[in-house]
Every structure is written in C-alpha cells, then in structure tokens.
Amino acid sequence: MGKTRPPRIHALIVGVSYYPHLPGGSGPAAADALGLRQLSSTALTAYRVYQWLRQADAQQRLPGSLASCQLLLSPSAPELQVEPALANPAFGRATRAQFEKAARSWQAAAAEPEDMTWFYFAGHGVRRSRSDMVLLLEDFGAAGPTLACTADLGNLIEGMSPSGARRLARAQLYFVDACRVLPEKFKRYESLQCPPVFDVELEGDDRNLAIYFAALPGRLAYARPGRQTIFSEVLLRCLNEGAGEPGDLGEWSVSTYDLDEALTTLYADFKERGEQHSYRMEGRAAKFPICRLLKPPQVELAFHVDPEEAAAFTRVDLRALPGPGAWTLPTPVRPHPHRLTVQGGFYEVRAAVQPPPRPNYRDLPPDTLLARPPRRAVTVRMSP
C-alpha cells in the first residue's frame, strides 16, 4: 500500500507597485504608457497576503502545510517607508523573467493531485474576456513588443492544468487584485499576444478552480494609498473571521463557496454606500476548504421590526442555542434596524408586544436563526 502524503500548499504571490517605464519611474519611458501611473499599495498588499499565509500556516489553519511560498515584489518608495521588509533581497522582483522562473518553479512544486495552489497578483491588469486578463509586470513598457513584459492569466491557468504527463494540484485558488478595465488605448491590444509563460498541453481538466477577481469586468479595483487594496482588506477579513460555517468537528472553516458569499455580501455593502468597488468569482469551483477559523466568527445581526411602527412597543430577546448568552434589545427598538454583534451559531429569537396590548399585533412564537458571517438581516414580523 502506498503512503498518502498530506496535502501541501504551494503559493505564488506577486505585487507590483513600481513600474520603471511608466511616468514617475526611473527607467526609459515606455513608448506608450497607456495612461497608466505608478501604484502605491499593491506590493504592500502582496506582502500582507504573504504574511497572512505564513501565519495561517503557523497556526495550522490551512487545509495542509504551506510547502512553498514564492513572493515577487516591486515596491514603491512610499511602501518601503511603511514596510522596510519589502526590500528583503530574498523576495524576487516582479519582472517578467523572474515571474516566468517563479511560475515554472511553482508548477513543478505543485506536482501532486491532492495538493493545493494559491496565486495572488496585485498590480496593473487589463481585461480581455471575462476570465482572461493580462497582468502587467514590473518591466512593462521596456523596449520590445508592447506586451512582452506581461503575463496572460489564461495561459497561467491553462499551464497549471494537469495532463497525462504532468501531475498537478487539483485544487487551485487564484486571486486577481487588479483593474479589469479596457481603456481606449487598450482596445487594440485585444489581438496582441502575451508571450506564454507555460506551454499549453490540453487534456481533460478536472481541477477545482476558483478565481476571485477584485473587480467586475470593465471596472476598476481600488486601494487605500500606502496601505492595502480594498480587495485584500475584505479578503483577509473574510479569511480571519468574516466568512465560513461550522465544520464537521464543530470548528468554523471557510470554503470557496463561503468566501464567495461573504465577499459578495461585503461588496454589496460598498454598493449600498454608493462606493464603486466590485467583485466577481469566476472559474468552475466545486466546494473545497481554504482555511479554518481559530474561533467562531463575529456576526453582525441587523434586527428590523416589521412594520416599523411596531418597533416602538416590541421587546426582542435573543438567546444563544445552546449555551450561555442572552440579549434584550431596547424598547423602543432604536436605532432601527438595531445592530448587534454576536458569535456565530444558532439563536432563539422571541418578540413580544409590550403593554398596553395592541389589537393589530401579537407576540411571536420563538423562532430560530443561524448567525452566519459576515452579517445577516433578521426581520421580526409583528403584524398578525
């Protein structure tokens, strides 16, 4: 009988903020800068993701051990001031040559079907079709063909496909933290080819593939200058405490599906606030685990009494099921909706009409709810 090796995780993380050939860079100016500028937080973002992955591995939160983790960084000067560790010479530069070398090494390492891969890119990106993108590397704009120093995400994904001759991890995660716009000047690049990173050998493809994009096609990805991209902030929040459901052993874990639902929910909040951030999951994902949580997550419950006038005389009680923990919302329920943060799990909700009796309203029988991160709305229907 052969031994079953525990799953191993192989990561390739790339962050490009500094583009020498774009305006503000130290290299010869690109023949056509395409209106692009230097970035201010994408290398730092990649480093934060790298840190998270290392820490999650140390805490044994990942489904397997982190067997390899390559980090390519092209930081900007302001980022280096914020985080001097970005200058660590152990990290490669995010040039086309280094990317190609790292990608091949990544492919070679992830050579077992039970393995899992991580890919994270933060930098400039250009959309071509829904899931296909061109990733602009540090030396984009150097002499030569326009797209010489870029990487085609589609080629990368295809190159990571198992074939008869090549065994490869069958659970693959891709995070693309870049814009997906098609500026006027980019339109002519639709027919331009990126030099392939991998030779594509197509056979059957039974991978579980989940691709998380930081923007909808045609939209921009955003960042907090000198800090992190919005996507990475939301992603790491989800992976730490903002997503998941209880696993077989009672501990909470985050799967590909859980992450999608949580990201969708949190990005919907952006939308409600009128912010432009957007997010999209692509690929062909079956459900597979990404990480587990160290403790049950915190869940924001928003209680809404329906109709709203009943909020003035309704008492709402919440009790954890099972275990200790009980809350009573103020009567009247103000602010309305009333927000309460609780630990993830089952709760019993009771609602009663406070004296004097109201002819059109009645007490509600106990109801149950599952508090699932990152938040959920609870409607208390008081009308008969």
Place this chain on the structure above:
Amino acid sequence: VITLYVECRESDTARLLSLPVEVRRPDGVLVTRALAPFVTYLPAGLYYVLSRFPGGEEWYASISRADDKLRHDVVLTGPRPQPVAVRPAPVADPRKGLTPEFDLRWFDGDPLLGKCRTANAPGGGWRDDVVEVDPLKEEAAPSLAQLVQEGRPPLNVALPVVGKKPFTLLTVRLPNGQRSLEVVWAGEDVQRLLAYLDHGMLAEAALLVQAPELALQAPGRDPVTAALVAYVLLRLDKVDSFAGWATGADASAFPLADGSVLRGEYLARTGRHAEALEAFLQLSARGLPLFADGLSLALDRLRTYDRAFKVALAPDRRKAAGELLARLQPFGTFADFDSPLLTFTGSHPNQPDATPLLPNWRPPVVQLWSQLAERFQRDWEYVFGQVHDYATAQFALALGDHPAGLVPAGIYLTELTGNADPVAWAVEHDFPGEPPLFLHALDDVGDDWVKTGAVYLDKRRIVIDPGKLPEGGTHRGFLVTDRTDLVFTVDRAEVFFVRRPAATVAAALPAAELAKHGYYAEAWQRAAGEFTDDTERRAFVLTYVLIGMAQALAAFPTPHSDRVPGLSRDFAELTRERLKHRMRFFVDQLNREDQAP
C-alpha cells in the same frame, strides 16, 4: 436512527416548493444539505432544519431528541420567498418625463453574421417603459433591444425570444443617472436561481439546479432556461450532469448558438479538444450565443486553441479558430459580462464599439453632412468621370446642404420602423466604419410630419396619410426601404430615386405621388414575380421607366450648380424639365393603372 422527511410549502397557498434545505446540529455543524422534498436518516438527536433565501430570509424548524418518534415529517413554511437580486431591483423607469435623448430600438438577425437588421417593436410596444414579450405569441419578435441615450454608447441586449417563456424588458435607472436595460425572466425557479448566484449562495444554487422545474432534459424544456441551467452547471463544475445532453443530439439541435458552446465546453473539459473545437466553430454559422457566459467561454477556448501548440488540431481548424476568434473578439471587448444575457455596446449591433452618442444627438434625425462632404465630393467626381457609382452621387445630389442639392431637408425612415436612425441604416447597407450618410437637418414641417403621423410604416408598408399633413408649406420626405431609397417632395412633380432601384419601389412611387395630390395612399413591397394581377405588373414596369428617368434626372446638376465644367446650365435645365415632364406623364399613367378596377 430516525427517518426525517422534509418538504417546503408556501404558507398562503400550501404550494409545494423545491427549495435547498440544510439540516444542522445545534452546534451548527452541517449534517446534510438537499433539495426538498427529501428523506434522510439520522441518529436520534436535536436538529435544526432550515432553508435560506437570498436577502436574508430563512425558514426554520427543529426536531428534538425528546420526541421519540422514529419518523419526523418536517414542513418548512413561510410567506412566499421573494427572489432578491444583489443589484438594485429593477424598477421601471417611467418614460413620462424623460428627455427625448433616450430611446429604444429593435433589431433581429445575428450580429456575428452581420445580419442584424432593424425590426419592429415587440408586443404592444412600451407601456410605462415596460415591454412584456411572450415569444409564443409574437409573430416575429426582435432578437436584440438597443438602448440609446445621449453621451453614452448605445447598449445592445440580446433577448430570449427563442424561449418559450415570456419575459419583461425594463429600462432601469442606475445610480449614476444613466439608464440600463434589464430582462426579467418569467419563472420563479429561474429568478430564484439567479438570485442565489447573485448572492454568492453557490451551495444553494447547486441544489436548486436539480429541481424538476429546471431539469435540463425535461420534455418540452424551454431552451433559454435549459441553457441558463447548463451554464450554472458549468460554473459549479458539474459537467457530468449534462454529459448526455452535451454529447447527444440535443446540443446540436438546440435552437440557440449556446448549444454549440455548451457542447464544446463539455468536450474540452473532458479532454476531447478536436471535437470541442468543431463545436465552437459552429458559431461561425450559428452566430452569437444568447448568454454572456457563452461568449466568454467561446473566447477563452478559441484563444487557447489559437495558441496551444501541443494539441492535435489540424492546421486548417486552428486557422479557423483564429478567424472566428477575430470575429468574436470585438463583441467580447465591448461586452458587459455582469449581465446574464449577452450585452454589449455599439452604435449598431453588427459593429460593437464604445463610441458615445454625441451630446446633440436626438432621435431619429442626425446631423451628418459636414462629416461626409469629402466622401460625396469623391463620388461626385466618379459620376462625372464616367465611373458607375451613381447611387452615392445621387445621395449627394439629393442632400440639401450640398450646393447641388435638390432636397433641403428630409425625414429619415426605414422600412420597418419610423424610429430607426441613419447609423443603423448605414451599417446595414454596407457602409461599415463610416459615418452615416444623411440627412442634414429636419425642417419644422418634416418634424410635424413625424409628430402628426402623416408618414409612417406599418410593418413592411409605407403609409402616407395626407390628411394628417400640416396645412401649407412644402412637405418633403426621404424614405429608405429595405431594397431602395426614395427621395421625394410632395409639392412638386419630381420623384427621385436614389440607390439601386428594385421592385420594392414599385408601389412606393405612385403612393407618394397620390399623396402629393391629396389622396390617401399606401404602398407595400413586392418582389418580382409576386404581382397579383396585370395592373400591378404594368405598374411595376412603368415604375422602372420612372426609376430610370429619376436616375437620369438626379444625375444632372441642379440649376444652381455651376460646379461642373463643360456642362451648359441651359442644357441641364432643359433636360431636367423634359425629364420631369415625362415623369409626370408616367406618374399619371401609374395612378390611372393603380385605380383601374
């Protein structure tokens, strides 16, 4: 061990619903997730049974270990769950009060094949900015709707008219003040499936696609719903669920081009790439898929086949892949992949682009002449240099702003709708990539014409109703039919044809002439060989004579043109008068023939 039976019922109607249900332990651990109604077997204990809906609603029930029954029947119930979209719920944007810089146009035919043409509005047209379309009741429903608004590129949305289910088309107002088009699907299950996907509730979506109402191979299955479900199955990596469908005759006979995409994608994922490529190449003849997912999958696969070098693909097939990719790419470049149905920008569906409409755009008249002076100048030289490009030169002659123009203004109409615009016309008549050809301006009278409905088109009929013409003034019109174009002025005897004459003008000409004399007149198009009697046939022949005269007349410069060297003004004027005289004769004869018993 206890037996647990779970079903979901709407509380108001007690209607049984197919809904995803979870059974969990008190600590939240998932015991099973299945599509209700279902039966499962569990160790005795306390369980919570719940069904989640997009938007946060949940139905709950619990079963307790205190209850020592061996069988538990759980009925989850609640008010009818409303599908809630992440995107703002579509709200009809009442047309009332909108500026005129907003309009809808309709097309049929396939843009990829270059066969997209202007079409009639479906159903009863707009009612409070809502169009309800039932494909089974439509004689010829358009396959594309185009939203045009000032300062934005026109938005083309593929319509699911091949389906068997009705749908509703709404204009919705976006937060940025612009408008968009939204297709609302009929069918609660389809709406719920889309809502689950919108909310990232993939586990629920994965169960819901198993509902009998959405089964891919159900007899009489609506093809649009089937394609949607198949794309969801692909997204959830459940390709085995439609293996039989994809490899059997179903995909080939599927009435949507999406059938080829779905079959190709299935074959590709199972490693049968040569067959997959053949399936994708069928799009060359079948046209664009209805769904944005279909276009995206086709682009990705064709790009792969175009560049993959270790795949056993014949060189000619690889070349074909590259050629099809080049044709599809413009649609992908300008597509909005956020919409389930194929949506892309472009002045005309045949030509995707992102050119916004000019701020001074106003339907249906576009000011164009200044952009085309150079072209007309060139064509003018063609005519008088004995180059046979009459048609375009005659446009030049007819245009009012031109020094030699005969018609100072006009109304633009197309054969199928009075609400189309010259951009569409130009594209459809093989002037791709060029600015529209005409007209310069719409004079006030012409504007009144449109407003009063004096000239309108009823499907393929041109109808001129002099009774509705404003009194006084000069009434000028410029009609474009699908095979020929007609310029006429109602107050004068001249009737000028431009472009290549064809049988379809046979009726339009006398109709215009009758209208000139104050008669009610209408015309319809007939192809050669379709005449109902000899009168009609004679009218057709006479019209051809007239057409020739009109062409000759149009080829001569107008009295105020002195730009043609070597041509006597007197001679030109005399010739014109003679031609006009003869035309009057023929027109009169035509009218007599037309009125003959």
